[in-house]
Each structure stands twice: as structure tokens, then as C-alpha cells.
Amino acid sequence: MTKVRVHELAKELDSNSKEIIGLMAGFGFPTRNHMSALEQEELDVLFERLTQAYDKKVPVPVFGKQPEAPKPAKKGKKDKQAAESNPNPAQESTPAADEPIGRKVRHVDTRQTVVELNKIDDEVIEELVPTNVSDDSVKKQKLKKGSKFRDNNQMKNKAKAQKEEKVNKGPITVKIPDEIAVGELSERLEVPATEVIKKLMMLGVMASISQSVDFDTASLIAEDFGAIVEREIILTDEDILFNDFEDAPEQLEDRSPVVVVMGHVDHGKTSLLDAIRSTNVIETEAGGITQHIGAYRVRVNERKITFLDTPGHEAFTAMRARGAQVTDIAILVVAADDGIMPQTVEAINHAKAANVGIVVAINKIDKEGANPDRIKQELTEHGLIPEDWGGDTICVEISAKKRMNIEDLLEMVLLVADMRDLKANPNRKAKGTVIEAKLDKGRGPVASVLVQNGTLKIGDTVVAGTAFGHIRAMLDDKGKKIKKAGPSVPVEILGLDEVPEGGDEFYVVDDERMAKNVVEKRKQKAKEERIGSHNVVTLDDFFDKVKEGQIKDLNIVIKADVNGSVEAVKQSLEKLSNEEVRVNVIHSGVGAIRESDVMLAYASNAIIVGFNVRPDMGAAASAESQGVDIRLYRVIYTAIEEIEAAMKGMLEPTFREQVTGHAEIRQTFKVSGVGTIAGCYVTDGTITRNTQVRLVRDGIVVHEGELASLKRFKDDVKEVASGYECGLSIEKFNDIKEGDVVEGFNMVEVER
Numbered sequence: 001m002t003k004v005r006v007h008e009l010a011k012e013l014d015s016n017s018k019e020i021i022g023l024m025a026g027f028g029f030p031t032r033n034h035m036s037a038l039e040q041e042e043l044d045v046l047f048e049r050l051t052q053a054y055d056k057k058v059p060v061p062v063f064g065k066q067p068e069a070p071k072p073a074k075k076g077k078k079d080k081q082a083a084e085s086n087p088n089p090a091q092e093s094t095p096a097a098d099e100p101i102g103r104k105v106r107h108v109d110t111r112q113t114v115v116e117l118n119k120i121d122d123e124v125i126e127e128l129v130p131t132n133v134s135d136d137s138v139k140k141q142k143l144k145k146g147s148k149f150r151d152n153n154q155m156k157n158k159a160k161a162q163k164e165e166k167v168n169k170g171p172i173t174v175k176i177p178d179e180i181a182v183g184e185l186s187e188r189l190e191v192p193a194t195e196v197i198k199k200l201m202m203l204g205v206m207a208s209i210s211q212s213v214d215f216d217t218a219s220l221i222a223e224d225f226g227a228i229v230e231r232e233i234i235l236t237d238e239d240i241l242f243n244d245f246e247d248a249p250e251q252l253e254d255r256s257p258v259v260v261v262m263g264h265v266d267h268g269k270t271s272l273l274d275a276i277r278s279t280n281v282i283e284t285e286a287g288g289i290t291q292h293i294g295a296y297r298v299r300v301n302e303r304k305i306t307f308l309d310t311p312g313h314e315a316f317t318a319m320r321a322r323g324a325q326v327t328d329i330a331i332l333v334v335a336a337d338d339g340i341m342p343q344t345v346e347a348i349n350h351a352k353a354a355n356v357g358i359v360v361a362i363n364k365i366d367k368e369g370a371n372p373d374r375i376k377q378e379l380t381e382h383g384l385i386p387e388d389w390g391g392d393t394i395c396v397e398i399s400a401k402k403r404m405n406i407e408d409l410l411e412m413v414l415l416v417a418d419m420r421d422l423k424a425n426p427n428r429k430a431k432g433t434v435i436e437a438k439l440d441k442g443r444g445p446v447a448s449v450l451v452q453n454g455t456l457k458i459g460d461t462v463v464a465g466t467a468f469g470h471i472r473a474m475l476d477d478k479g480k481k482i483k484k485a486g487p488s489v490p491v492e493i494l495g496l497d498e499v500p501e502g503g504d505e506f507y508v509v510d511d512e513r514m515a516k517n518v519v520e521k522r523k524q525k526a527k528e529e530r531i532g533s534h535n536v537v538t539l540d541d542f543f544d545k546v547k548e549g550q551i552k553d554l555n556i557v558i559k560a561d562v563n564g565s566v567e568a569v570k571q572s573l574e575k576l577s578n579e580e581v582r583v584n585v586i587h588s589g590v591g592a593i594r595e596s597d598v599m600l601a602y603a604s605n606a607i608i609v610g611f612n613v614r615p616d617m618g619a620a621a622s623a624e625s626q627g628v629d630i631r632l633y634r635v636i637y638t639a640i641e642e643i644e645a646a647m648k649g650m651l652e653p654t655f656r657e658q659v660t661g662h663a664e665i666r667q668t669f670k671v672s673g674v675g676t677i678a679g680c681y682v683t684d685g686t687i688t689r690n691t692q693v694r695l696v697r698d699g700i701v702v703h704e705g706e707l708a709s710l711k712r713f714k715d716d717v718k719e720v721a722s723g724y725e726c727g728l729s730i731e732k733f734n735d736i737k738e739g740d741v742v743e744g745f746n747m748v749e750v751e752r
């Protein structure tokens, strides 16, 4: 067998004899000099020690534990340079003890496309490449090239065996993303999945091999297996393409506020927008005519305000439901002669849910019977305390029609804007939101967009939802051609290849090829989503989401038949809040469940609870397509019981009703001895003789029971399909009126 001397080994490993001798002494071997031949046992120990040092990545403290720092086995040129510039090299590779759990390691997701590193910021690349990469590769090369050990079969096998042993025993480094499937975690930890599941159970987490656990749980498990944890951040094509970095405070500049006008029907929203537009419009040299581009800007005391053109909370919440936050401030218009009405309350709740500032415009003060104090009183009942009553809600008394106090209102909007400290960085690539878009016969797809950060320029390459293109022309709100638009500026853009949707985010990008790739994938995903389901909370999966740490609040929209029940339900449900779950009633009102309720629920991840009310057709359809959970009850007690059970994850397998169809009452007849017979028309589905039925009047359930008879002409029938007329009577119930709706339903067991 070839003898290996200390100096030879040192040379092979690019170390020095002194270091090897020191190491041997540390392991308790007899003192040697650089010419000493090494015994097999000594070689084994040294080899293990040194290969460990080569292979080991920079250790990361897991939960404050500081693993032993690897001793550098080689001092390459780069290391030496680093040592010169850093007097304490140990600090370079060993993270500070107070660093958060797991170091953030960025990884380029190269699974989907070719990554063009020149498109990524230098800063990001620095982070992408671990500092020890070059050193490691050099070391590994050294061991391979011309090594004496290479010719030494015995040593080679030894190395292999030791490496395998290390894999089995030594600490490994695992990269864990924000969420990881149990199966994947076990693979990365190189342990059987059953072991991982067992450990999870000991932590009180029940998860199967295909279920995912979050980073914190996964790292606890990994640490338990003695692994070193690194946080994995997967950068997708979109992350790289849009490069949505945060601006440094010194890059930020003030931007003007973006305002929406909300309020009850006929309280003067449109009149107010018109009044503002006509008195404060920013003049252009050409004296351009105001164009409708979904938003416009006005000037107030040398400052500007951007107004969204579409009044009402529906459009606002529809955008929010798509993830877009475009508004900073809502002007809540309340007619002084009318007071707070149902849509005013909706608007307040929608604005609060979106966390936008509210300025109240008490309108129509020119009218007789106008009573601003009464409005203020009513506002307090909805959590808006006027400033002059010691609160922080600014109220301005105006007349949109007579153009009174409009200037004051705008100044107050600016005041609220100042308090919100609105800033953006005009010196970066633009991003923002599509306000509206259409296909213009002559000009092709036209999109009105609001720039929210950066500056948009002619020629920019843009991705907006699933649309892509180069900006061919830009027009401002006066129809004037402009070359660039900064933060809070609405513009109309031409040059997209298809019509995006309102609420889509747009980004200016550099890499056209990657952009096209991203757009293709989005189209594919949108297609899949249309087929698949949405990820909104339902009572059934609520507890799972709480357990997974995804949510802590159970948001609820309540609709009931009378005001008394609304209040009672609201209070009882809010009382269910405990340490883990807070129950928030984000909106409540009297009457049928409408589409705007579903939109609010969808945007705020809420469920809808209805008492003796029904969803109208639009609401039912949109709840169905958006996956919003509507729970309908007759008794408050049942609702409380069910929601409490859901909060504890103890929802029983339940029976859920399945609506079979609807029939509209067209005529009623009183037949003595029989009761009221109704002539009706089946509008959808089928009405079946033996289903249960409920009678609904203006969205409110008047009665629930069974059919006493179902006839076509004179014959009794089992079922009447949509599009046919029929006659029916309801068991022990005669108060049937024209215009009522009969809803047929069955109770079916729901698998959970």
C-alpha cells in the first residue's frame, strides 16, 4: 500500500503540514512531523474530517443553535482577498446569532424557461449566487485533478464509503420554501415520509404525505432530524420579469390621491363628479374636450387629485375583488334631505373593508328640509364620528347642483391625503391598474390605466393581465397625446394585442420573450381557473385554514329579513370570537342577498349568512361561480351552533339543501274548502311534487313547507319543467300573492 506522508496530504488538500499536524494532535494522535507517514486509522479520521469541511455549506443557525463553523481547508486567492478586506473572516460565513430563522436564499426558478441573468439586477444575482460556491468547486476540482488518491483504489473506495456514511449520518442542509408537501420534505430530509408524519403528529399537526405544511412547521421537523434549514424563495418568471422591488425611502416622491365617489342612489354622486370636473378641470393648451377615460384629474391650489369616473361601490369592490387597490380616499355622498340609506351603509363598509380614507360630503344642503345634523347623528351610528363632534371623520356640507363648497371638499380630500402620506417613485418602470378597456373599431384594443408607480412612456413594452404590447400612443383625460405619465396619472393606452380586464395589473417589462411566455402561462392558468374552483373561505374549510395559519378572522356578511334579527345575529356571532379566531361582521343589512354582497364577500374573503332571506338570481349565480359560501338559516340558534362548530373544526357531516327550481306566481284563486291555488310559470329547473318548497317575496322567505298539489291543466303531475305553466297549492298555507316565487329544494347529505 502506498504510504502517504503528512506534507503530501497537505499538498493534496491545498492545506499545510502544520494544519494537518494540528488536526492530528486535536484527535489525540502521537506528535508527528511533516515527513511522517500516516497510518490508515489516522488517514481515515483526517479524511472524514476534511471531506466534511469541503462538503459542508455555510452553516446556518436553526432556532438560535450555532453549528460548528467549518474550518477552511484551503486558502484560495479569493479567500485571501476577502480576508484582507474583512479583518474577521469568521463573521463572513457565520451568520449573526440574531438572524431570523433560516437564512433567505434566493433561487431562480429555472424549471420553466431559460433564465437570462443579464435581465436580473446585479443585486439579485449577488443574492442568487451563494458566496461559497466558487470555493467549493475549486476544492472539488483539486481533489479530482492529478490526485495521488485517484490512483489509490483503496482510498477512493474509502472516500466513497465515507461520503455515503455522511449522507446517512451527517447534518444535511435542506432548503424549505414557504410551503412544502410532507412527501417532498421527507425526500429533502432523506428520511421516510412516515417518520416525518410521526413527528408532525407529535407537534399536533395531522398531515398526509400529499398535504403541505408551512415553513415554520417544516423547519421544526427538519431541525428535529438534525438538518440545517435554509429558506428557499422560488423566483418565478413573473417575479423576475416584473421585478417588483420596494423603493428606498429617498427615491419616493409625493403623489396625488386617487379618489372614488360613493353613496346611495340619487344622493348626487354623478352631479358631484360633474361639478368637480367642470370647475376644476386642468386646462390644456389646445383647450381639449374632456374625454371619458375612466378617470380624470383636477387641480386644487396647485395640487392635483385623480377622480375615478365610475361612482358607486360596485365597480370599486369589483376591482378590489380582482386584487387591485387603486383608491386612496372615498368621498361618501349623503343627501341631507334623505339621510343614511342602505347603499350608504354598504359604501361605508366597502370603504372600511378596503381601508381607504373617508370624507363625507353632505349634499343637497340647498334643499328645503336639509338637515346636516341629523346626517352627522346617523353617521355616528355607523362608526363615523364627525370632526366637530370630537371624532376624526371630516364632513363637508355641499350642494353639487349649486356648486357650493366644492372647493372646501377638495381641500379636505387633500388634507386626508396628506395624512395618508401618499408616495411613489417616478424614476422606475411603470406599474399600475387597468381601470377599463374596450375594443375600438379603428384603434384596436384601448385600455385606460392608472399609473401607480414609476413613469409610463411611449414605446414601453407592457403586460396587462393576459394582454401584451408596445405602447403606440398615450392620451390623457383631455384626449391630448402625451409622451409619458407618472404616478397617479390616468391615461389611455394604445398598442395592446387584446383587451385586458378592468382591475388587471399592468407592468412595463424589459424582456419581451419572457413577457410573452408569462402571458401564455397566464392564459393557460385563466383557462384552468375557469374550469377549477376558487380559493375563497367556506365554513367547511375554515378550520383547516385557521390551523394552517392562513387566516385568523372569520369575516361575515349578514343579511336578514328584519332589522331586529340583523342586530341579534351580529351580536351573537361577534361574541363567538376567541383567542384564535376573531369573528368580524363586515357588513349587515336587511333584504335579499344581492350581487354586491357576494362581491364584498369575495373581495374580503367572507362568508354570507342569511336569515329568512334568499339570494337573488344574480347573487346566486355569482356566488356559485366565485365559490362564495352562502349559509341560509331560519333560526339564529342553528347559525350560531354551526359557526361555532366550524370554528372548532367540528362541523358535523351535514345535510345541505339543493335548489331544484323556481316558479313565479302569475295568478291566485281562492277555492273554498281547498285554499289558495296559484297559477305559476316555472322559470328555471323543475318543480317536483314531493320536494320541499319555500315561498319567497322580495327576497324574503315568507313560508317553508310542502306542496299540497301540483297540476298541469286538470291533471296531477309529478314534475313540471322550466318554461311550462302549472297550478300549485301549498300545504296549510294560503297567503300566496302574485309575484311571489316558489323555490323547490331537496336536502342532500354533504360529504366532508
Ligand SMILES: Nc1nc2c(ncn2[C@@H]2O[C@H](COP(=O)(O)OP(=O)(O)OP(=O)(O)O)[C@@H](O)[C@H]2O)c(=O)[nH]1
Binding pocket: 263, 264, 265, 266, 267, 268, 269, 270, 271, 272, 311, 363, 364, 365, 366, 367, 398, 399, 400, 401, 402
Ligand atoms: N337640490 C339639489 N339637487 C341635487 C343636488 N345634487 C344632485 N341633485 C339632484 O339629485 C338627483 C340625483 O343626482 P345624481 O347625481 O344623478 O345622483 P347619483 O347618486 O349619481 O344617482 P345614481 O347615479 O342613480 O346612483 C338629480 O336630479 C340631481 O339634479 C344638490 O346639491 N341639490
